[in-house]
Amino acid sequence: MKERVVITGLGVVSPNGVGIDNFALAIRNGISGIRFVPEMERLGFSCQIAGQPVLSEEKVASYFTPLQLKGFNSNGILYGIIAGIDAWKNAGLPLDTDDADWDSGCLFGTGTSGVDKFREAIYKLDEGKVRRLGSTTVQQTMASGVSAYLGGMLSLGNQVSTNSSACITGTESILLGYERILAGKAKRMLVGSCSDASPYLWGGFDAMKVCTYKHNNAPEEGSRPMSASASGFVPGSGAGAMVIESLESAIERKATIYAEIAGGHVNSGGQTNGGSMTAPNSIAVQRCIREALKDAKVHARQIDAINGHLTATSKDPTEIENWAMALERSGDDFPYVNSLKSMVGHALAASGSIECVASVLQLHHGFLFPNINCEDIHPEITDLIAEERIVRSVIEKKLEYVAKASFGFGDVNGCIIFKSFKN
Template sequence: MNKSSLKRVVVTGMGVVAPNATNLADFYNALKTGKSGLRYDQQLADLQFGCHVSGTPQLTEEQVADYFTPLQLRGLKATGLVYGVIAGKDAFRDAGLEIAGKENALADFGIIMGTGQSGGEKFREAIHLIDDGRVRRLGSTSVIQTMTSGISAWLSGELGAGNLVTSNSSACCTGTEAFIMGYERIAYGKAKQMLVGSTSDSGPYIWGGFDAMRILPTSYNDQPENASRPFSNDAAGFIPGSGAGAIVLEELESALERGATIYGEVIGGALNSGGHRADGSMTAPNGTAVQRCIKQALSDAKIEENDVQAINGHVTATGKDAYEVANWVKALELKESKPYLNSFKSSIGHCLAAAGSIELVGSLLQLKYQEVFANQNITDLHPEIKELYDLDKIPTATVSTNIDVLIKASFGFGDVNAAVVLKRYD
């Protein structure tokens, strides 16, 4: 299908549960002011993790009770499901959509909410109960808490989605991939609204493997807010985080008919893999594929490299930060003039499967309010990044500026890549 014949797609609703805020307004203020959501985690210390810092959303029992009935909360241990339901229902409400009636589902509304691992705590409980011969103590919700599609299925029942309802799983790319999948479904006329995003559980049973790989920092246990240091010469590893981001994508014509708030327009995107070839592997990105994904996103959006004013990178505070920046420079053919570049991981950590969706919410807030949020904890730019980029374009304070086009990318475990091009809507 010719690009000109595709439906235009905009963002009309957002919801977020993040380590530094658990609603959209507070999340905007937290990113704008640099408020950190990284804290000392006693549970990790007690379990003898090397890293004792995490980014865990601070939800109260009262907040959770606003989204779940007492019956639903009975035996509910899947934190990712809790985060995803709250973020999803908030995004739906923010978009001004109405829940389906009892008889008919919303035929033009679908859901793609992804996750990496679901229900770690529930799995732990299940293993002990089954091994003890008490399988019937598992409860009736153990399946929905532990299946990957549980989050989308739960939200579908709450909201009445009658279009495509599914869940994807693609490591750190999950949320950005879901966003692109939802965008394409609307662009090709197969839905009018899609609730997209991703969620990730909290806790040691999700984060333990990364601590075992020794890619989490161990020298900042007494300085949790300083532990995540993207772009910095002393970056020592990523801080494990969790939460959920949810976004309502909508056909422009439908949004205008409803008089909906529009945060921005989606004008293109791309997904690919490096196939573990050349310098790519299960844990390392193939640079050629990363560059190809960025270029494919620009081509899909029908824009040139110099049209981009801001980049929200993946940039995890590891030894690969400089390599990612180098790939951005090559893909966008950057010379003298460079777009602003930031990463939210300095204040929220790496939220794993939820990273892309939470960071997309932040990116759309930047586009809506014409600001580039600050990068925290840069002692001194990594020397390789200094050679590639200007310090003033990797801001350490929030900058008010003109952003017409912003590109957001995620690069995931397994050598997978996703890039989205967003545009200010006039």
């Protein structure tokens, strides 16, 4: 019988709420965190709105020493550290220890880290000021910077590493930590992901014309997953984090248990059968969902709700079709479905982890958050599923299983099945 792995700590830095209480309140009430960004207008972006967490100087200063903050401008890492420490504290684990905790590790993902710090370094180098780069440039720009910071701040002695797999990064990080605990190589893992808030990261997507340009004067209406009037995604940023651990360890510590990870799966479509660097191979997507169910030992009919990847692009109907085919459920029989991106935008490498935190909160508190900006459901979606299955106002409902999937550039897929905890 395989080890049971549970979630005992949550942390989040989201465009619509920093901290679990603020975030839970925001998603329950359909509060958007998408705003107009003057810098994007100045730089000539077509899309001039984005989801960026709001953090005061006082809030940031409560997590770092003045020395740590000197020359620190990698906001993705900053988001990850705050979310990670919050999750650790939320799990009731000690912050200050003199010795390494050999039973605890960290797998914290990112996409492109420290973009603004790179830009600063490039300008200084071009000006011949290499000695002015500062002593923390390397740790702020290396991909593993966020996990390295967290590993040191929390004295973690088990594996401390960073994964990077485009938009499935956060979902993948949770599954990697889950597998390490299952293998008996760690008692607990801090898992999650982060993404920078920077026009220098978002510019490439604007150039690809995959971001909306129609709602610069109405930012909160801009992200429209599953809507016929969706015109592209809204870039976002932030971080989500969880402490996951063996059930035995959680019970021994008398920890609060939010939910259980029943199982999951990651795969790639190999950029075949319609898959490409930017498009999903539907065969692989459906296989990923089915394999996740198989690993979780859960029947498709037991899934109460889906927290989709659903980005407000032309691929939304394809995703719903893949879910319908993988689960063999359609019409009124389809699970409830929602997309957090309607409120926070597409947080790229951080999207999976923030959305997984939202999935767990739904299970723990017994509600389904609304998918906002979906008054006009795409007709290709209503051809597949009943309109009532798309959550458009909060639903108070006891849930047993929530499926969360992420799909990313490179034709990669990840799916986790979360379960309400019963001892």
